[in-house]
Amino acid sequence: MPVLDVNLMLAPSLPGVGLDPARLNGAMAERFREVYDDIEGRRAKGEIGFFDLPWASDTARRVQEMANSFGQCFENVVVLGIGGSGLGAATLRDALLDPGWNERDEEGRDYLPRLYVLDNPDPATVGPLLDRLDLRRTLFNVVSKSGSTAETMALYLVIRERLSALVGEDKVRGHFIFTTDPVQGALRRIADAEGIPTLPVPSNVGGRFSVLSPVGLWPAAMTGVAIDDLLAGAGAMEVRCRTHELAENPAGLLATLLHHAATEGGMPIHVLMPYGDRLCSFALWFQQLWGESLGKAVDRSGVAVHTGPTPLSAVGATDQHSQLQLFMEGPRDKVVIFLAVEDQGEPLAIPALHADTAELGYLGGHTLGELLDVERLATTEALRQAGRPSMTVELERVDAPALGALFMLFQIATVYAGALYGVDPLDQPGVELSKRITHGLLGREGFSAPSIGNADPRWRV
16 A cells, blocks of 8 residues: 655755644644545535445446456457546556567467557557557557547547458447447447447546546456456555545645645645656656646636646656756756655666776665665655655555555545645536637537637748
Protein backbone atom coordinates (compact mmCIF):
# COMPACT_ATOMS: atom_id res chain seq x y z
CA MET A 1 0.00 0.00 0.00
CA PRO A 2 1.48 3.40 -0.97
CA VAL A 3 2.60 5.67 1.86
CA LEU A 4 2.44 9.47 1.59
CA ASP A 5 5.31 11.34 3.28
CA VAL A 6 4.61 15.09 3.60
CA ASN A 7 7.40 16.06 5.99
CA LEU A 8 9.08 18.25 3.38
CA MET A 9 5.92 20.34 3.06
CA LEU A 10 5.95 21.26 6.76
CA ALA A 11 7.84 23.86 8.80
CA PRO A 12 9.95 21.54 10.97
CA SER A 13 11.66 20.10 7.89
CA LEU A 14 11.37 23.23 5.72
CA PRO A 15 12.00 26.23 8.03
CA GLY A 16 10.55 29.53 6.90
CA VAL A 17 8.69 27.98 3.98
CA GLY A 18 6.79 24.93 5.17
CA LEU A 19 3.33 24.94 6.67
CA ASP A 20 2.96 25.05 10.45
CA PRO A 21 1.67 21.61 11.54
CA ALA A 22 -0.53 23.33 14.13
CA ARG A 23 -2.46 24.99 11.35
CA LEU A 24 -2.70 21.73 9.43
CA ASN A 25 -4.11 20.01 12.49
CA GLY A 26 -6.36 22.95 13.33
CA ALA A 27 -8.24 25.14 10.86
CA MET A 28 -7.25 23.11 7.81
CA ALA A 29 -8.37 19.87 9.43
CA GLU A 30 -11.73 21.48 10.20
CA ARG A 31 -12.04 22.66 6.61
CA PHE A 32 -11.30 19.17 5.39
CA ARG A 33 -14.19 17.79 7.42
CA GLU A 34 -16.49 20.04 5.36
CA VAL A 35 -14.81 18.90 2.13
CA TYR A 36 -15.15 15.27 3.09
CA ASP A 37 -18.84 15.69 3.89
CA ASP A 38 -19.41 17.53 0.60
CA ILE A 39 -17.83 14.75 -1.45
CA GLU A 40 -19.62 12.03 0.50
CA GLY A 41 -22.88 13.86 -0.14
CA ARG A 42 -22.24 13.97 -3.89
CA ARG A 43 -21.22 10.34 -3.80
CA ALA A 44 -24.43 9.37 -2.00
CA LYS A 45 -26.41 11.11 -4.76
CA GLY A 46 -24.68 8.94 -7.35
CA GLU A 47 -22.70 11.79 -8.89
CA ILE A 48 -19.19 10.36 -8.34
CA GLY A 49 -18.99 6.77 -9.48
CA PHE A 50 -15.29 5.94 -9.49
CA PHE A 51 -15.32 5.34 -5.71
CA ASP A 52 -17.46 2.26 -6.29
CA LEU A 53 -15.51 0.67 -9.15
CA PRO A 54 -13.36 -1.58 -6.91
CA TRP A 55 -16.56 -3.24 -5.67
CA ALA A 56 -18.19 -3.70 -9.12
CA SER A 57 -17.54 -7.45 -9.12
CA ASP A 58 -20.12 -8.24 -11.78
CA THR A 59 -18.48 -5.81 -14.19
CA ALA A 60 -15.01 -7.16 -13.44
CA ARG A 61 -16.25 -10.69 -13.98
CA ARG A 62 -17.78 -9.71 -17.32
CA VAL A 63 -14.55 -8.01 -18.39
CA GLN A 64 -12.49 -11.09 -17.53
CA GLU A 65 -14.93 -13.46 -19.22
CA MET A 66 -14.91 -11.38 -22.38
CA ALA A 67 -11.11 -11.24 -22.35
CA ASN A 68 -10.99 -15.01 -21.88
CA SER A 69 -13.48 -15.55 -24.71
CA PHE A 70 -11.12 -13.96 -27.20
CA GLY A 71 -8.38 -16.22 -25.88
CA GLN A 72 -5.47 -16.37 -28.29
CA CYS A 73 -7.49 -15.49 -31.39
CA PHE A 74 -5.62 -12.22 -31.89
CA GLU A 75 -1.95 -11.35 -31.78
CA ASN A 76 -2.60 -7.59 -31.48
CA VAL A 77 -5.02 -5.44 -29.52
CA VAL A 78 -5.27 -1.77 -30.50
CA VAL A 79 -7.13 0.66 -28.24
CA LEU A 80 -8.68 3.64 -30.04
CA GLY A 81 -9.31 6.33 -27.45
CA ILE A 82 -8.18 9.82 -26.53
CA GLY A 83 -7.68 11.44 -23.13
CA GLY A 84 -8.78 9.17 -20.32
CA SER A 85 -10.00 6.64 -22.87
CA GLY A 86 -6.41 5.97 -23.89
CA LEU A 87 -4.17 7.17 -21.06
CA GLY A 88 -5.43 4.57 -18.59
CA ALA A 89 -4.71 1.64 -20.90
CA ALA A 90 -1.27 3.03 -21.75
CA THR A 91 -0.45 3.53 -18.06
CA LEU A 92 -1.47 -0.02 -17.18
CA ARG A 93 0.53 -1.43 -20.08
CA ASP A 94 3.69 0.51 -19.32
CA ALA A 95 3.57 -0.13 -15.58
CA LEU A 96 2.54 -3.77 -15.42
CA LEU A 97 3.72 -5.47 -18.61
CA ASP A 98 7.35 -6.38 -19.07
CA PRO A 99 9.42 -3.74 -20.87
CA GLY A 100 9.47 -4.30 -24.60
CA TRP A 101 6.26 -6.34 -24.44
CA ASN A 102 5.22 -5.50 -27.99
CA GLU A 103 8.65 -6.40 -29.36
CA ARG A 104 8.64 -9.89 -27.84
CA ASP A 105 7.71 -12.99 -29.78
CA GLU A 106 4.60 -14.99 -28.90
CA GLU A 107 6.38 -17.25 -26.45
CA GLY A 108 7.93 -14.24 -24.71
CA ARG A 109 4.42 -12.82 -24.26
CA ASP A 110 2.97 -16.15 -23.07
CA TYR A 111 0.94 -16.12 -26.30
CA LEU A 112 -0.94 -13.04 -25.13
CA PRO A 113 -1.51 -10.15 -27.57
CA ARG A 114 0.57 -7.07 -28.09
CA LEU A 115 -1.12 -3.89 -26.88
CA TYR A 116 -1.07 -0.60 -28.77
CA VAL A 117 -2.90 2.64 -27.98
CA LEU A 118 -3.83 5.07 -30.77
CA ASP A 119 -4.81 8.28 -29.03
CA ASN A 120 -4.03 10.86 -31.70
CA PRO A 121 -5.21 10.98 -35.33
CA ASP A 122 -1.72 11.73 -36.63
CA PRO A 123 -1.34 9.99 -40.02
CA ALA A 124 2.42 9.77 -39.49
CA THR A 125 1.74 7.38 -36.60
CA VAL A 126 -1.51 5.73 -37.60
CA GLY A 127 -0.62 4.77 -41.16
CA PRO A 128 2.71 3.05 -40.41
CA LEU A 129 1.20 1.10 -37.50
CA LEU A 130 -1.69 -0.19 -39.58
CA ASP A 131 0.71 -1.08 -42.40
CA ARG A 132 2.92 -3.01 -39.98
CA LEU A 133 0.24 -5.03 -38.17
CA ASP A 134 -1.50 -8.08 -39.57
CA LEU A 135 -5.02 -6.65 -39.40
CA ARG A 136 -6.51 -10.10 -39.87
CA ARG A 137 -5.12 -10.98 -36.43
CA THR A 138 -5.86 -7.63 -34.77
CA LEU A 139 -8.72 -6.69 -32.46
CA PHE A 140 -9.68 -3.03 -32.12
CA ASN A 141 -11.15 -1.68 -28.89
CA VAL A 142 -13.02 1.55 -29.69
CA VAL A 143 -13.43 3.57 -26.49
CA SER A 144 -15.80 6.53 -26.44
CA LYS A 145 -18.50 7.04 -23.85
CA SER A 146 -20.46 9.40 -26.09
CA GLY A 147 -19.69 7.59 -29.32
CA SER A 148 -19.06 10.97 -30.94
CA THR A 149 -15.41 11.70 -30.10
CA ALA A 150 -14.13 13.04 -33.42
CA GLU A 151 -10.58 11.71 -33.16
CA THR A 152 -11.60 8.24 -32.03
CA MET A 153 -14.43 7.87 -34.51
CA ALA A 154 -12.22 9.03 -37.38
CA LEU A 155 -9.71 6.31 -36.48
CA TYR A 156 -12.56 3.79 -36.32
CA LEU A 157 -13.75 4.74 -39.82
CA VAL A 158 -10.25 4.51 -41.31
CA ILE A 159 -9.65 1.10 -39.75
CA ARG A 160 -13.09 -0.23 -40.58
CA GLU A 161 -12.61 0.54 -44.26
CA ARG A 162 -9.21 -1.20 -44.30
CA LEU A 163 -10.63 -4.24 -42.55
CA SER A 164 -13.59 -4.42 -44.89
CA ALA A 165 -11.29 -4.50 -47.90
CA LEU A 166 -9.11 -7.14 -46.26
CA VAL A 167 -11.54 -9.58 -44.62
CA GLY A 168 -14.88 -8.65 -46.17
CA GLU A 169 -17.70 -6.59 -44.66
CA ASP A 170 -19.38 -9.67 -43.22
CA LYS A 171 -16.36 -10.41 -40.99
CA VAL A 172 -15.52 -6.86 -39.91
CA ARG A 173 -17.59 -6.97 -36.72
CA GLY A 174 -15.41 -9.81 -35.42
CA HIS A 175 -12.47 -7.39 -35.19
CA PHE A 176 -14.14 -4.82 -32.93
CA ILE A 177 -15.23 -4.43 -29.34
CA PHE A 178 -16.81 -1.15 -28.22
CA THR A 179 -16.46 0.37 -24.75
CA THR A 180 -19.21 2.97 -24.57
CA ASP A 181 -22.38 4.19 -22.90
CA PRO A 182 -24.63 1.25 -21.98
CA VAL A 183 -27.76 2.89 -23.41
CA GLN A 184 -27.13 5.59 -26.01
CA GLY A 185 -24.70 7.07 -28.52
CA ALA A 186 -23.46 6.24 -32.01
CA LEU A 187 -21.28 3.31 -30.94
CA ARG A 188 -24.17 1.81 -29.02
CA ARG A 189 -26.42 2.05 -32.08
CA ILE A 190 -23.80 0.50 -34.35
CA ALA A 191 -23.13 -2.30 -31.87
CA ASP A 192 -26.84 -3.10 -31.48
CA ALA A 193 -27.38 -3.10 -35.25
CA GLU A 194 -24.34 -5.23 -36.10
CA GLY A 195 -23.93 -7.46 -33.07
CA ILE A 196 -20.56 -6.02 -32.04
CA PRO A 197 -19.67 -6.94 -28.43
CA THR A 198 -19.62 -4.06 -25.94
CA LEU A 199 -18.53 -3.17 -22.46
CA PRO A 200 -20.18 -0.35 -20.47
CA VAL A 201 -18.76 2.92 -19.21
CA PRO A 202 -20.80 3.74 -16.09
CA SER A 203 -22.89 6.88 -16.54
CA ASN A 204 -21.41 8.52 -13.44
CA VAL A 205 -17.76 7.85 -14.34
CA GLY A 206 -16.05 10.39 -16.57
CA GLY A 207 -13.22 9.52 -18.93
CA ARG A 208 -10.35 10.71 -16.77
CA PHE A 209 -11.74 8.73 -13.81
CA SER A 210 -12.42 5.58 -15.86
CA VAL A 211 -9.17 3.61 -15.63
CA LEU A 212 -10.67 1.13 -13.12
CA SER A 213 -13.76 0.63 -15.29
CA PRO A 214 -13.86 -1.55 -18.42
CA VAL A 215 -12.04 1.31 -20.18
CA GLY A 216 -8.78 0.28 -18.51
CA LEU A 217 -9.63 -3.17 -17.19
CA TRP A 218 -10.36 -4.87 -20.52
CA PRO A 219 -7.06 -4.05 -22.29
CA ALA A 220 -5.25 -5.04 -19.08
CA ALA A 221 -7.11 -8.34 -18.82
CA MET A 222 -6.38 -9.13 -22.46
CA THR A 223 -2.66 -8.93 -21.75
CA GLY A 224 -2.77 -11.06 -18.60
CA VAL A 225 -2.90 -8.39 -15.89
CA ALA A 226 -4.61 -9.66 -12.74
CA ILE A 227 -7.45 -7.14 -12.69
CA ASP A 228 -8.78 -8.53 -9.39
CA ASP A 229 -5.47 -7.54 -7.77
CA LEU A 230 -5.67 -4.11 -9.39
CA LEU A 231 -9.16 -3.56 -7.99
CA ALA A 232 -8.19 -4.97 -4.58
CA GLY A 233 -5.43 -2.37 -4.28
CA ALA A 234 -7.83 0.39 -5.30
CA GLY A 235 -10.41 -0.85 -2.81
CA ALA A 236 -7.88 -0.89 0.02
CA MET A 237 -7.01 2.74 -0.69
CA GLU A 238 -10.68 3.71 -0.92
CA VAL A 239 -11.26 2.18 2.51
CA ARG A 240 -8.18 3.93 3.89
CA CYS A 241 -9.57 7.29 2.77
CA ARG A 242 -12.97 6.76 4.42
CA THR A 243 -12.27 9.21 7.22
CA HIS A 244 -12.80 12.91 7.75
CA GLU A 245 -9.70 13.03 9.98
CA LEU A 246 -7.22 14.87 7.78
CA ALA A 247 -4.10 13.40 9.39
CA GLU A 248 -5.37 9.87 8.67
CA ASN A 249 -6.56 10.43 5.09
CA PRO A 250 -3.68 10.37 2.56
CA ALA A 251 -5.83 11.72 -0.28
CA GLY A 252 -7.03 14.50 2.00
CA LEU A 253 -3.47 15.46 2.93
CA LEU A 254 -2.37 15.38 -0.70
CA ALA A 255 -5.25 17.63 -1.80
CA THR A 256 -5.07 19.99 1.19
CA LEU A 257 -1.33 20.60 1.01
CA LEU A 258 -1.28 21.11 -2.76
CA HIS A 259 -4.30 23.44 -2.58
CA HIS A 260 -2.62 25.47 0.16
CA ALA A 261 0.62 25.63 -1.84
CA ALA A 262 -1.26 26.92 -4.89
CA THR A 263 -3.59 29.41 -3.23
CA GLU A 264 -1.48 30.75 -0.35
CA GLY A 265 2.06 29.66 -1.06
CA GLY A 266 2.34 31.00 -4.61
CA MET A 267 3.07 27.51 -5.93
CA PRO A 268 0.37 26.58 -8.47
CA ILE A 269 2.64 24.27 -10.50
CA HIS A 270 2.56 20.66 -9.31
CA VAL A 271 5.21 18.33 -10.69
CA LEU A 272 4.73 14.57 -10.50
CA MET A 273 8.16 12.96 -10.74
CA PRO A 274 8.33 9.16 -10.63
CA TYR A 275 11.74 7.59 -10.19
CA GLY A 276 11.25 4.70 -12.57
CA ASP A 277 10.46 4.42 -16.26
CA ARG A 278 7.47 2.16 -15.63
CA LEU A 279 5.57 5.05 -14.05
CA CYS A 280 6.27 7.67 -16.72
CA SER A 281 2.82 7.15 -18.24
CA PHE A 282 1.26 7.48 -14.80
CA ALA A 283 2.64 11.02 -14.64
CA LEU A 284 0.96 11.79 -17.97
CA TRP A 285 -2.29 10.27 -16.68
CA PHE A 286 -2.00 12.56 -13.63
CA GLN A 287 -1.53 15.60 -15.88
CA GLN A 288 -4.93 15.11 -17.45
CA LEU A 289 -6.63 14.22 -14.19
CA TRP A 290 -5.34 17.22 -12.24
CA GLY A 291 -5.48 19.80 -15.03
CA GLU A 292 -8.83 18.97 -16.61
CA SER A 293 -10.55 18.48 -13.26
CA LEU A 294 -9.36 21.61 -11.48
CA GLY A 295 -8.76 24.23 -14.17
CA LYS A 296 -12.12 26.00 -14.30
CA ALA A 297 -13.48 29.42 -15.27
CA VAL A 298 -16.34 29.43 -12.76
CA ASP A 299 -16.99 27.86 -9.39
CA ARG A 300 -19.96 25.68 -8.53
CA SER A 301 -22.02 28.81 -7.85
CA GLY A 302 -21.34 30.22 -11.31
CA VAL A 303 -18.96 32.93 -10.08
CA ALA A 304 -15.95 33.59 -12.31
CA VAL A 305 -12.77 32.33 -10.63
CA HIS A 306 -10.39 31.18 -13.41
CA THR A 307 -8.60 28.90 -11.01
CA GLY A 308 -6.64 25.70 -11.02
CA PRO A 309 -3.09 24.38 -10.63
CA THR A 310 -0.84 23.45 -13.53
CA PRO A 311 0.37 19.83 -13.52
CA LEU A 312 3.71 18.86 -15.00
CA SER A 313 5.26 15.46 -15.54
CA ALA A 314 8.92 14.67 -15.02
CA VAL A 315 10.91 11.46 -14.61
CA GLY A 316 13.88 10.73 -12.40
CA ALA A 317 16.71 10.58 -12.86
CA THR A 318 16.40 11.80 -16.48
CA ASP A 319 14.91 15.18 -15.63
CA GLN A 320 17.57 15.93 -13.04
CA HIS A 321 19.52 16.84 -16.17
CA SER A 322 16.79 19.00 -17.71
CA GLN A 323 14.01 20.39 -15.52
CA LEU A 324 15.70 20.22 -12.11
CA GLN A 325 17.69 23.41 -12.75
CA LEU A 326 14.36 25.23 -13.11
CA PHE A 327 12.90 23.54 -10.03
CA MET A 328 15.95 24.49 -7.95
CA GLU A 329 16.66 28.06 -9.02
CA GLY A 330 13.70 29.23 -11.07
CA PRO A 331 10.53 30.87 -9.76
CA ARG A 332 9.33 29.55 -6.40
CA ASP A 333 6.07 28.40 -7.90
CA LYS A 334 6.41 24.60 -7.86
CA VAL A 335 5.83 21.64 -5.61
CA VAL A 336 7.40 18.32 -6.59
CA ILE A 337 5.58 15.08 -5.78
CA PHE A 338 8.04 12.20 -5.99
CA LEU A 339 7.02 8.61 -6.64
CA ALA A 340 9.55 6.31 -4.97
CA VAL A 341 9.75 2.57 -5.62
CA GLU A 342 11.58 0.44 -3.06
CA ASP A 343 11.87 -2.71 -5.18
CA GLN A 344 13.11 -1.75 -8.65
CA GLY A 345 13.34 -5.36 -9.81
CA GLU A 346 16.61 -6.86 -10.99
CA PRO A 347 19.23 -4.69 -9.21
CA LEU A 348 21.95 -4.88 -11.92
CA ALA A 349 25.26 -4.58 -10.10
CA ILE A 350 27.66 -1.88 -11.24
CA PRO A 351 31.07 -3.49 -11.90
CA ALA A 352 34.08 -2.24 -9.93
CA LEU A 353 36.05 -1.25 -13.02
CA HIS A 354 38.47 1.68 -13.42
CA ALA A 355 38.84 1.73 -9.63
CA ASP A 356 41.79 4.13 -9.95
CA THR A 357 39.63 6.69 -11.78
CA ALA A 358 37.91 8.96 -9.28
CA GLU A 359 35.01 9.75 -11.61
CA LEU A 360 34.11 6.06 -11.97
CA GLY A 361 35.63 4.17 -9.07
CA TYR A 362 33.06 5.18 -6.46
CA LEU A 363 30.24 3.59 -8.49
CA GLY A 364 31.58 0.05 -8.26
CA GLY A 365 29.88 -2.15 -5.68
CA HIS A 366 26.56 -0.35 -5.98
CA THR A 367 23.58 -1.24 -8.20
CA LEU A 368 21.61 0.72 -10.78
CA GLY A 369 18.53 0.54 -8.56
CA GLU A 370 20.51 1.91 -5.65
CA LEU A 371 21.88 4.71 -7.80
CA LEU A 372 18.37 5.64 -8.96
CA ASP A 373 16.99 5.81 -5.43
CA VAL A 374 20.01 7.67 -4.07
CA GLU A 375 19.51 10.24 -6.80
CA ARG A 376 15.89 10.66 -5.69
CA LEU A 377 16.99 11.19 -2.08
CA ALA A 378 19.66 13.63 -3.20
CA THR A 379 17.11 15.59 -5.23
CA THR A 380 14.66 15.85 -2.34
CA GLU A 381 17.47 17.06 -0.07
CA ALA A 382 18.74 19.55 -2.64
CA LEU A 383 15.24 20.98 -2.98
CA ARG A 384 14.91 21.15 0.81
CA GLN A 385 18.19 23.03 1.15
CA ALA A 386 16.98 25.45 -1.51
CA GLY A 387 13.75 26.01 0.42
CA ARG A 388 11.63 24.21 -2.19
CA PRO A 389 8.83 21.97 -0.86
CA SER A 390 8.18 18.41 -1.97
CA MET A 391 6.33 15.29 -0.90
CA THR A 392 6.87 11.63 -1.65
CA VAL A 393 4.53 8.73 -2.36
CA GLU A 394 6.40 5.55 -1.48
CA LEU A 395 5.62 2.19 -3.11
CA GLU A 396 7.14 -1.14 -2.17
CA ARG A 397 7.01 -2.23 -5.81
CA VAL A 398 5.16 -1.52 -9.04
CA ASP A 399 2.53 -4.26 -9.22
CA ALA A 400 -1.21 -4.46 -9.79
CA PRO A 401 -2.32 -3.80 -6.17
CA ALA A 402 0.06 -0.85 -5.81
CA LEU A 403 -1.00 0.68 -9.11
CA GLY A 404 -4.68 0.28 -8.27
CA ALA A 405 -4.08 2.03 -4.94
CA LEU A 406 -2.14 4.79 -6.67
CA PHE A 407 -4.94 5.42 -9.16
CA MET A 408 -7.48 5.63 -6.35
CA LEU A 409 -5.29 7.88 -4.17
CA PHE A 410 -4.93 10.53 -6.88
CA GLN A 411 -8.55 10.30 -8.03
CA ILE A 412 -9.88 10.84 -4.51
CA ALA A 413 -7.38 13.66 -3.95
CA THR A 414 -8.64 15.29 -7.14
CA VAL A 415 -12.28 15.46 -6.07
CA TYR A 416 -11.23 16.69 -2.61
CA ALA A 417 -9.15 19.40 -4.30
CA GLY A 418 -12.16 20.34 -6.44
CA ALA A 419 -14.16 20.95 -3.28
CA LEU A 420 -11.33 23.03 -1.81
CA TYR A 421 -11.16 25.18 -4.94
CA GLY A 422 -14.96 25.36 -5.02
CA VAL A 423 -15.15 24.01 -8.59
CA ASP A 424 -16.75 20.95 -10.14
CA PRO A 425 -13.95 18.44 -10.81
CA LEU A 426 -16.23 16.28 -12.96
CA ASP A 427 -16.92 18.56 -15.93
CA GLN A 428 -14.73 20.05 -18.70
CA PRO A 429 -16.62 22.93 -20.39
CA GLY A 430 -13.42 24.41 -21.85
CA VAL A 431 -12.78 21.20 -23.77
CA GLU A 432 -16.36 21.14 -25.05
CA LEU A 433 -15.95 24.52 -26.81
CA SER A 434 -13.00 23.21 -28.80
CA LYS A 435 -15.03 20.13 -29.73
CA ARG A 436 -17.92 22.26 -31.01
CA ILE A 437 -15.59 24.40 -33.10
CA THR A 438 -13.97 21.26 -34.53
CA HIS A 439 -17.37 19.87 -35.47
CA GLY A 440 -18.30 23.13 -37.16
CA LEU A 441 -15.07 23.34 -39.15
CA LEU A 442 -15.54 19.77 -40.37
CA GLY A 443 -19.14 20.43 -41.42
CA ARG A 444 -21.07 18.40 -38.84
CA GLU A 445 -24.76 19.15 -39.03
CA GLY A 446 -25.98 21.46 -36.28
CA PHE A 447 -22.59 23.07 -35.61
CA SER A 448 -21.55 26.41 -37.06
CA ALA A 449 -18.00 27.14 -38.19
CA PRO A 450 -16.39 30.31 -36.84
CA SER A 451 -14.65 32.72 -39.19
CA ILE A 452 -10.97 31.82 -39.15
CA GLY A 453 -8.21 33.04 -41.44
CA ASN A 454 -8.50 36.83 -41.33
CA ALA A 455 -5.08 37.27 -39.74
CA ASP A 456 -3.01 40.30 -40.67
CA PRO A 457 -0.40 39.05 -43.18
CA ARG A 458 2.19 41.49 -41.78
CA TRP A 459 2.51 39.30 -38.72
CA ARG A 460 3.10 36.09 -40.64
CA VAL A 461 6.88 36.13 -40.81
